[in-house]
Each structure stands twice: as C-alpha cells, then as structure tokens.
Amino acid sequence: MKRTAVVLLCTLLAAPAFAVSDPTELLPDRTQEQRAEALGHQLRCLVCQNESVEESNADLARDLRRIIRQRVVTGDSDQQVIDWMVARYGNFIRLRPPFNAITLGLWGAPAIALLAGVAAALIAARRRPSAPAPLTDAERRRLADLLKS
Amino acid sequence: MIPELGHFALALAVVIAGAQAVLPLLGAQWRDARLMQTAPALAIGQLIALATAYGCLVWSAVVDDFSVANVAENSNSLMPLVYKITGTWGNHEGSVLLWCLILALCGGAVAAFGRALPSSLRARVIGVLGFTSAGFLLFTLTTSNPLQRVWPPPLDGRDMNPLLQDPGLAFHPPVLYSGYVGFAIPFAFAVAALLEGRVDAAWGRWVRPWTLAAWCLLTGGIALGSWWAYYELGWGGFWFWDPVENASLLPWLSGTALLHSAIVVEKREALKIWTILLAIGTFSLSLCGTFLVRSGILNSVHSFANDPTRGVFILALLAIVIGGSLLLFALRAPVMTAAGIFAPISREGALVLNNILLCSICAVVLTGTTYPLFAELVFGAKLSVGPPYFQSTVFPLAIPLFAAMSLGPVLPWKRAELWPALLKLWWAALIATLIGIAAALGLHAGLAALGFAASAWLIAGALAELVERTRLFRAPFATVRARFGAQPLSVWGSAVAHAGMGVTVAGIAGMSLAVSTIVALHPGQNVALGGYDWTLLALRDEQGPNYTSRVADIRVSRGGDEIATFHPSRRMFTVQKTTVTDTAIQTNGLRDLYAVLGEERDGAAVLRLHVNPLAPWIWFGALVMAVGGALSLADRRQRIGAPARRAAAIRAGMAP
Amino acid sequence: MTALPRRALLLAPLGAAAIGGTGFWLLLNRMSEGSYDPHGVPSMLIGKPLPTFSLPGQPPSQGFSSADIVAARRPTLINFFASWCIPCVQEAPALVLLKRQGTPIWGIAYKDKSDATAEFLQQNGDPYTRIARDEPGNTAIDFGLYGVPESYVIDKSGIVRWRWAGGLSEDILHQSLAPLLQSLA
Numbered sequence: 001m002k003r004t005a006v007v008l009l010c011t012l013l014a015a016p017a018f019a020v021s022d023p024t025e026l027l028p029d030r031t032q033e034q035r036a037e038a039l040g041h042q043l044r045c046l047v048c049q050n051e052s053v054e055e056s057n058a059d060l061a062r063d064l065r066r067i068i069r070q071r072v073v074t075g076d077s078d079q080q081v082i083d084w085m086v087a088r089y090g091n092f093i094r095l096r097p098p099f100n101a102i103t104l105g106l107w108g109a110p111a112i113a114l115l116a117g118v119a120a121a122l123i124a125a126r127r128r129p130s131a132p133a134p135l136t137d138a139e140r141r142r143l144a145d146l147l148k149s
Numbered sequence: 150m151i152p153e154l155g156h157f158a159l160a161l162a163v164v165i166a167g168a169q170a171v172l173p174l175l176g177a178q179w180r181d182a183r184l185m186q187t188a189p190a191l192a193i194g195q196l197i198a199l200a201t202a203y204g205c206l207v208w209s210a211v212v213d214d215f216s217v218a219n220v221a222e223n224s225n226s227l228m229p230l231v232y233k234i235t236g237t238w239g240n241h242e243g244s245v246l247l248w249c250l251i252l253a254l255c256g257g258a259v260a261a262f263g264r265a266l267p268s269s270l271r272a273r274v275i276g277v278l279g280f281t282s283a284g285f286l287l288f289t290l291t292t293s294n295p296l297q298r299v300w301p302p303p304l305d306g307r308d309m310n311p312l313l314q315d316p317g318l319a320f321h322p323p324v325l326y327s328g329y330v331g332f333a334i335p336f337a338f339a340v341a342a343l344l345e346g347r348v349d350a351a352w353g354r355w356v357r358p359w360t361l362a363a364w365c366l367l368t369g370g371i372a373l374g375s376w377w378a379y380y381e382l383g384w385g386g387f388w389f390w391d392p393v394e395n396a397s398l399l400p401w402l403s404g405t406a407l408l409h410s411a412i413v414v415e416k417r418e419a420l421k422i423w424t425i426l427l428a429i430g431t432f433s434l435s436l437c438g439t440f441l442v443r444s445g446i447l448n449s450v451h452s453f454a455n456d457p458t459r460g461v462f463i464l465a466l467l468a469i470v471i472g473g474s475l476l477l478f479a480l481r482a483p484v485m486t487a488a489g490i491f492a493p494i495s496r497e498g499a500l501v502l503n504n505i506l507l508c509s510i511c512a513v514v515l516t517g518t519t520y521p522l523f524a525e526l527v528f529g530a531k532l533s534v535g536p537p538y539f540q541s542t543v544f545p546l547a548i549p550l551f552a553a554m555s556l557g558p559v560l561p562w563k564r565a566e567l568w569p570a571l572l573k574l575w576w577a578a579l580i581a582t583l584i585g586i587a588a589a590l591g592l593h594a595g596l597a598a599l600g601f602a603a604s605a606w607l608i609a610g611a612l613a614e615l616v617e618r619t620r621l622f623r624a625p626f627a628t629v630r631a632r633f634g635a636q637p638l639s640v641w642g643s644a645v646a647h648a649g650m651g652v653t654v655a656g657i658a659g660m661s662l663a664v665s666t667i668v669a670l671h672p673g674q675n676v677a678l679g680g681y682d683w684t685l686l687a688l689r690d691e692q693g694p695n696y697t698s699r700v701a702d703i704r705v706s707r708g709g710d711e712i713a714t715f716h717p718s719r720r721m722f723t724v725q726k727t728t729v730t731d732t733a734i735q736t737n738g739l740r741d742l743y744a745v746l747g748e749e750r751d752g753a754a755v756l757r758l759h760v761n762p763l764a765p766w767i768w769f770g771a772l773v774m775a776v777g778g779a780l781s782l783a784d785r786r787q788r789i790g791a792p793a794r795r796a797a798a799i800r801a802g803m804a805p
Numbered sequence: 806m807t808a809l810p811r812r813a814l815l816l817a818p819l820g821a822a823a824i825g826g827t828g829f830w831l832l833l834n835r836m837s838e839g840s841y842d843p844h845g846v847p848s849m850l851i852g853k854p855l856p857t858f859s860l861p862g863q864p865p866s867q868g869f870s871s872a873d874i875v876a877a878r879r880p881t882l883i884n885f886f887a888s889w890c891i892p893c894v895q896e897a898p899a900l901v902l903l904k905r906q907g908t909p910i911w912g913i914a915y916k917d918k919s920d921a922t923a924e925f926l927q928q929n930g931d932p933y934t935r936i937a938r939d940e941p942g943n944t945a946i947d948f949g950l951y952g953v954p955e956s957y958v959i960d961k962s963g964i965v966r967w968r969w970a971g972g973l974s975e976d977i978l979h980q981s982l983a984p985l986l987q988s989l990a
C-alpha cells in the first residue's frame with residue numbers, strides 16, 4: 001500500500017502494455033531459451049503480482065529474466081535456479097508451490113477429494129433401501145389372484 | 150432530479166424485498182393463500198423499482214451528470230456513448246447494483262414463468278429470493294450506493310480505466326452476473342424444498358430449466374471473459390487461474406454437476422440429498438466468489454476499490470445466507486427419502502461418477518485458490534499457488550471425466566452392462582485412438598495428442614449417442630427418420646453440449662502448440678514465423694475520440710500470396726494518462742495470427758508475433774455448449790407434457 | 806447406518822463453511838489492522854548475515870561494500886531509494902529525523918542516474934552517511950527487494966534484523982524502529 005507509485009504503475013500499464021519485451025533478451029540457443037522461458041513461467045513477478053516473470057514488463061521482472069538466462073547459460077539446473085530465487089524472495093515467488101509439510105493438504109487435494117467422493121457414494125449406496133424381500137408363497141398366491149381378476 | 154428518483158427507487162426496492170422475504174414464507178407456512186399470492190406481485194414490484202434505479206444511473210451517465218459521484222469517478226464527457234452506458238457496471242458500486250437488478254430479474258422470472266408451480270413452492274422460492282435480495286440491497290444502499298451525489302460537481306469525470314473501454318469487457322459483467330446470480334433460483338428451489346420437506350420428480354423437473362438457463366449464461370460469461378483476456382491483454386494466453394477467474398469457474402463446475410444430478414432426481418427420484426446440497430453449494434460458491442474478489446483478501450489482478458469494512462458486511466451476509474441454508478439442510482435433509490435403486494454400472498452410476506469427478510475438480514480449484522490464505526493464517530507461511538499447480542491437478546481429473554462423458558449417455562438406466570455399452574462406442578474409440586496416434590507422431594507433443602484424442606472421443610461419442618438413439622445403420626431408413634424427428638430437444642441439447650466441450654478441448658490442445666517470437670523490425674523488414682512471412686509495412690499515428698495512437702501496418706503472406714494485413718497499435722489515453730495496447734488478431738477459424746506492438750527504438754518497432762492454431766475453437770466450443778444448453782431449455786417437456794412429440798414418439802414405437 | 810454418523814455427515818458442509826467463514830473474518834480483521842497484506846513479500850534475510858556486495862559511490866560520496874558495514878560495528882540502517890520514487894520523497898523527513906537521533910543511514914540509489922540522484926538529495930535533504938549506486942539492480946535482488954523505498958536494519962555483527970518495505974514515517978520510527986535500535990545498542 002505504501003508502494004503506490006510502483007503498484008499503480010503496474011496496474012495501469014501492466015495488463016495492456018506488458019505484452020512485449022526486448023528481443024535482445026532472448027538467448028540465441030533455442031533449447032536454453034525454452035528452458036529459461038519455462039522457468040520464468042514458474043516464478044511470480046513480485047511487482048505485478050498476478051503475472052509470471054515471463055509475462056510481466058516490470059523492471060524487476062526484466063532483471064529476473066536476465067538473471068534466469070545468465071544462470072541457465074552458466075549451467076545451473078532448473079532446481080538450482082529456483083532455489084536461488086527462493087533464497088532471496090521466499091516461497092512466495094514460486095507459482096508451483098513446494099511439496100512440504102505445509103502444502104500436504106494442497107498437493108493431496110485431488111486424491112483426498114476423489115476418495116471423499118467415492119466414500120460418500122459408497123456410504124449412500126449402502127444406505128439405500130435394498131431390493132424388496134422375495135415374496136412368500138401366500139403373497140405369491142394373492143398376487144396371482146389379483147392379476148387374474 | 151433523476152438521481153434522486155433513482156435513489157428513492159433503490160430504497161423502495163429494499164422495503165419491497167423485505168416484504169417479499171417475509172410475507173410469502175409466512176403464507177406458505179400458514180397455508181394462507183392470500184399471503185402466498187402476494188409473492189409474484191412483490192417480486193415484480195421489486196424488479197420495477199430496481200430497474201428504475203438502474204435506469205436513473207444509466208441516464209445520469211449518458212447525460213454526463215457529474216454531480217453523481219459514480220459518474221464523476223468513472224466516466225468522462227469524451228467517452229463514446231456505448232462505454233458511458235457499459236461503464237455504469239465497470240466499477241464496484243454500479244456492478245453491485247447490477248447484481249441486485251439481476252437478482253430481482255430472477256424473482257420476476259419465477260413470478261412470470263413459474264405459474265405452473267404449486268403456489269406454496271412458488272411462494273417459498275420467491276420468498277427465499279426476496280430474503281437474499283433484501284440482504285444485498287441493504288448492502289448496496291448503505292455501503293455501495295452508486296447514486297450518491299457529490300457537491301460541487303467536478304467539471305469533467307475522471308474517465309474509465311481504458312482497459313474497460315472495449316467491447317468484450319463492456320459486456321462481460323452482465324452475462325457473467327446473469328449466470329452467477331441465476332443460480333440463486335435453483336438455490337431458492339432447494340431451500341424451498343427443504344422448508345416444504347419434500348423433493349420429488351416434479352421438483353427435479355421444475356428446477357432443471359432454471360439451472361440450465363443460469364448454466365448457459367455462466368458458460369457464456371466465462372468464455373467472454375477468457376476471450377477478452379486473450380485479445381486485450383496481449384499475451385496470447387486465455388486463462389491464468391487468477392483467483393477472480395477461479396471464482397467464476399467454481400460455480401460453473403458445481404453447476405454442471407447440479408445439472409446432471411437433477412436429471413437423476415427427475416428421472417429416477419434418487420440423489421435427492423446430494424442435488425439439494427449442490428444447489429445450495431453452487432450459489433454459495435457464487436456468493437463466496439463475490440466476497441473474495443471485492444474484499445481484497447485474495448491476491449488477484451481484478452482491481453475493485455477494496456475496502457475491508459465492506460468485506461465484513463458481505464461476510465455477515467454470507468454467514469446468514471449460506472450458514473442458514475446449510476443448517477436447514479442438516480436439519481431437514483433426512484426427511485427426503487430416496488426411491489430409485491440403481492446398480493453401480495448404469496446411467497445413474499455414470500452420473501454419480503460425473504458428479505464425483507466434477508466436484509473433485511471443484512474442490513481442487515477451491516483449495517488452490519484459498520490455500521495461500523489458510524497457509525498464512527495457520528502456518529504464517531506466504532505461499533503462491535499459480536497455473537503450474539492447477540494444471541498438474543486438474544488435468545488428471547479431467548481425463549476420466551472426458552472418458553465418462555461419452556459413455557454415460559449410452560448406458561441404460563437402472564442397470565447396465567459395461568461391455569455392450571462400450572461396443573456401441575467402438576468407432577468413436579477407434580477415431581479417437583487414430584487421431585491421438587497421428588497427432589503424437591506428427592506433432593511430437595504428447596499432451597496435445599492426448600487433448601486431440603479426448604476431443605475426438607467427445608465429439609464422436611456425442612454422435613454415437615445420436616446414432617444409437619435413431620438406430621442409424623441398424624433399422625430401415627423410414628424408422629430412422631421417424632426416430633430422428635421424435636427425439637426430444639434435450640437429447641440434441643446434451644449431444645451438442647458434449648460435442649461443444651470436445652471443440653473447446655481441441656482448441657486448448659491446439660493452443661498448446663502455439664509459436665511466438667519477439668523481434669525489432671524497421672518498416673520494410675520481415676520475419677518468418679510458423680510458415681508465414683510477416684512484413685512491417687509502416688508505422689504511423691492516428692487520433693481517436695479520447696486517445697491518440699501509434700499504429701503498425703503488418704502484412705502476412707505465405708509463399709508470396711498475401712493472407713492478411715492488420716494493424717496492432719498502442720493507444721495513449723489523454724485523461725488517465727495511460728497506454729493500452731490494441732492487439733491485432735486475424736483469424737480464419739482454424740488458426741489465429743496475433744500481433745502486438747511494443748516500444749519503438751531507433752525507428753524499429755518491437756513486435757511480438759504469434760501463430761495460435763485452433764485458438765478460435767476454444768470460444769466457439771463454449772458457444773456450442775451454450776447452444777446445447779439452450780436447445781435443452783427449449784425442450785417443451787421441460788414445461789408441460791408435449792402432445793405433439795408424444796404422438797410422434799408413439800408412432801416411432803418408442804414411448805408407452 | 807445409524808442416525809448419528811449420518812447427522813455428522815450432513816453437518817459437515819455447515820462445519821466446513823463455518824471454518825472457512827471464521828478464517829475469512831480473521832483475515833479481514835488482520836487486513837484492516839495492517840498485519841496481513843496479501844501483496845506483501847516477507848524478507849528472507851531476517852536473522853541472516855548481510856548479502857555480500859560492493860557498489861560504486863554517488864559523488865561526492867565513496868561507494869561501500871558489505872564488509873564496510875560489518876567493520877563499522879554499530880547498528881546501521883540501509884535505505885534503498887530512487888529519485889523517481891514518490892514515497893521516497895515522503896519518507897525523507899523521517900530519515901532526517903532518524904539521522905538526528907544518531908542512527909547512521911547508508912543509502913543505495915536503485916536504478917537511478919547520478920545527476921537525478923544528486924538533484925533528489927538536494928531537494929529532499931541528505932540524511933545519508935554514505936551513498937552507493939546500484940544501477941543494474943543486482944544487489945537489490947540479493948537483498949530480496951521488490952520495490953522502493955525499502956529499509957534494512959543491520960546489527961553490530963552484520964546480521965539483518967528488520968526490514969520495512971515502503972516509506973518510513975515518524976509513527977514507524979517510534980513504534981517499531983526506536984525500540985529495536987535500543988535493544989541492539
């Protein structure tokens with residue numbers, strides 16, 4: 001809230017004008033550039049916070065993109081680049097949350113939801129009235145009489 | 150004068166809504182026919198009052214009455230007329246009034262079209278709608294009144310955010326809100342049923358058209374929003390899993406589940422408790438979406454003027470509406486007795502599976518969207534949950550859903566065998582497999598191939614259902630033709646809607662194969678991308694009503710033949726002093742050519758160029774889905790037994 | 806299935822909604838009192854040593870390095886600022902006050918041109934003991950900076966103790982900074 005200058009800059013310029021960045025940013029090696037872009041898509045821009053570093057036109061995002069490419073070129077693995085970023089900005093910068101004790105509920109959500117759904121369906125099935133008991137002889141005779149009449 | 154009239158109408162609407170909340174419900178409880186009769190009149194009265202209030206707001210904006218605070222803050226005399234009108238809902242206060250207006254429209258619709266309903270049910274439905282309306286109207290009148298005056302009035306308005314001065318975003322709110330708020334009607338039906346203590350096949354039949362209508366509108370609203378993001382934000386992306394987008398997806402997912410489980414209630418009188426819970430849940434998700442976005446506690450790109458005190462009011466409203474209905478559910482639900490029995494492998498079973506999968510996806514999206522909040526609250530940890538999470542978790546759940554979507558309609562009710570049903574789909578499976586393999590080999594992209602295979606399965610599966618029902622290739626042509634004509638519209642509706650989903654999936658798979666590049670070109674230079682030649686012809690200036698713009702003329706050709714010329718630009722708005730890029734898109738229905746103009750340096754323009762295969766199919770598929778929903782809605786069986794169709798059905802030997 | 810577990814199952818949605826609602830209410834409260842900021846990024850440096858850096862100076866000041874700050878062996882405030890940043894203008898009086906109270910402030914001009922910084926200092930006062938320039942912005946990233954102004958308190962042994970993202974004000978000086986500096990003295 002105190003950063004009105006920067007935040008306002010983002011919300012006014014971000015969405016529309018953030019579209020294009022600098023062609024000189026792109027790495028010459030296509031595979032490395034794709035790796036760098038994939039990494040960029042996994043990191044949040046901390047200025048325009050609802051874009052990834054790859055999409056944002058903020059100065060900080062530009063700097064971070066440059067750093068990502070530098071590290072990719074010097075041979076850092078993907079995990080090392082992410083760790084470098086997390087060391088400075090914390091897990092908030094990761095758009096793909098880490099898998100640890102805190103995020104167990106998050107990453108386990110699909111399995112938990114499915115299991116809960118199946119369990120609920122099974123419980124409901126067990127509770128449903130089962131097929132009526134077979135007719136006794138007396139009942140069968142009565143039924144035959146009724147049908148004949 | 151006019152704003153005062155509108156303000157008075159708004160206050161009047163609050164009072165009428167209050168009466169609408171109390172009188173019909175009392176009438177239904179005491180079985181007093183006269184009190185119950187007040188329901189339609191009150192609903193229509195509230196609608197007229199709110200329409201007047203909104204009309205006064207629009208009038209003030211159109212005549213540039215800057216003494217109305219809302220107009221002064223969000224409009225400008227230079228703005229084009231259409232945006233003055235659509236700008237009334239482009240801000241917090243106006244959009245809340247629009248929300249209330251649509252809620253009143255829902256009440257009016259039930260009053261006008263619900264004459265076939267038993268009077269106690271209709272009274273209760275209108276009463277519940279009135280209760281919700283009263284709450285929201287009170288919120289609007291006290292905290293977010295768009296008709297507040299400001300004195301002395303400024304000379305001119307502060308202009309609307311240039312992003313909103315655009316056709317797509319201008320019309321996105323009313324369509325989206327109609328969907329969001331439309332689910333209030335099934336909600337009201339559910340609460341009314343709980344109050345009444347009875348859910349039966351008739352209830353299922355009455356609830357379905359309203360659910361369908363809301364679903365169609367919500368589908369359209371979400372598609373409009375996504376399409377707007379694609380052509381306006383200039384990144385070639387169309388869905389960012391932003392909290393505000395997720396807030397619209399959640400009611401859509403549970404609304405789809407509701408639509409399908411209401412079928413089981415209607416046809417088989419089973420799944421009653423679950424359907425009631427879904428009806429309450431869908432509207433609750435709509436309400437939560439409103440709260441989360443407007444309160445500012447979520448980190449989202451949607452920027453309404455966020456005010457925590459408003460957040461508390463909405464939270465209290467939610468507590469009463471959602472908490473109250475869920476409490477009623479817990480107390481009254483056991484009263485519902487299920488009648489239909491069915492085997493696990495049956496159409497009901499497939500619909501249960503559909504519900505489980507859809508609700509799991511809904512739960513996952515809800516978890517992902519709200520996890521950062523709870524991680525902070527409980528663990529003090531600051532987390533982000535972004536697109537990579539949602540993609541990894543939603544796609545694995547969507548695949549079994551797509552598989553079941555084609556299988557379900559060909560399964561008979563009550564009890565079925567899996568193998569014969571699968572055999573009916575053999576050719577759909579074959580087509581899907583062939584397309585999948587061809588895509589995998591030709592494109593070297595596994596995920597896209599899976600997407601194309603799923604899409605083929607969905608479309609062919611929808612056709613397979615129609616083939617099955619008309620006994621095509623198995624019966625003489627005359628019989629087939631008779632059966633074809635005798636199919637109820639809802640069969641066409643469901644086939645079309647499922648096929649529409651297939652089209653959208655194909656579009657998404659195609660987009661994953663998009664190619665793009667960033668280049669700096671001088672006029673006259675060209676670049677090759679995606680098999681096309683892109684040439685920058687010229688850079689020039691242009692003047693608009695409230696902006697000046699810098700335009701690039703680009704020609705795209707292939708092998709010497711000109712395909713298109715288009716003009717991306719950057720607009721500088723004079724009042725708000727902001728720049729907006731105007732993306733240029735050229736489409737031929739099968740692929741989009743997409744160009745964005747960036748900054749200029751040394752006479753060269755920086756351009757971002759994309760080739761997006763099958764992109765238009767994403768929104769075209771959504772349109773097809775909405776058409777399918779509309780077809781189902783048009784089915785006369787939804788309203789009364791249709792004699793003409795019945796006769797045709799009897800002739801074709803189908804119905805008893 | 807007996808009635809009790811069934812009741813529990815039916816109450817589950819209400820329970821979940823109640824938990825959710827309570828959570829949202831707590832967050833709303835925290836947001837209005839300022840302890841919850843959805844957009845704030847917490848600092849990773851608290852409790853850790855100063856990042857290593859060495860920056861050129863803003864004339865006439867000499868530049869400085871992280872070693873210089875550690876060598877000074879007293880609590881120091883590092884303030885990142887820029888001439889193009891409006892909140893920096895607003896926090897200038899607070900910084901001048903802090904300097905008068907005896908705390909050394911070492912400034913780092915972030916992504917700023919030398920003459921623009923000089924003009925800014927002339928117009929708004931110069932509370933800085935030393936001023937360095939981080940034009941590329943790499944040192945700022947090592948600090949985990951995401952906007953200007955930002956201020957860091959370094960204790961005698963070179964450990965980062967406190968970070969404020971945004972402009973300082975007299976209130977913040979009184980409530981947070983003064984007690985902290987006292988405890989570190």
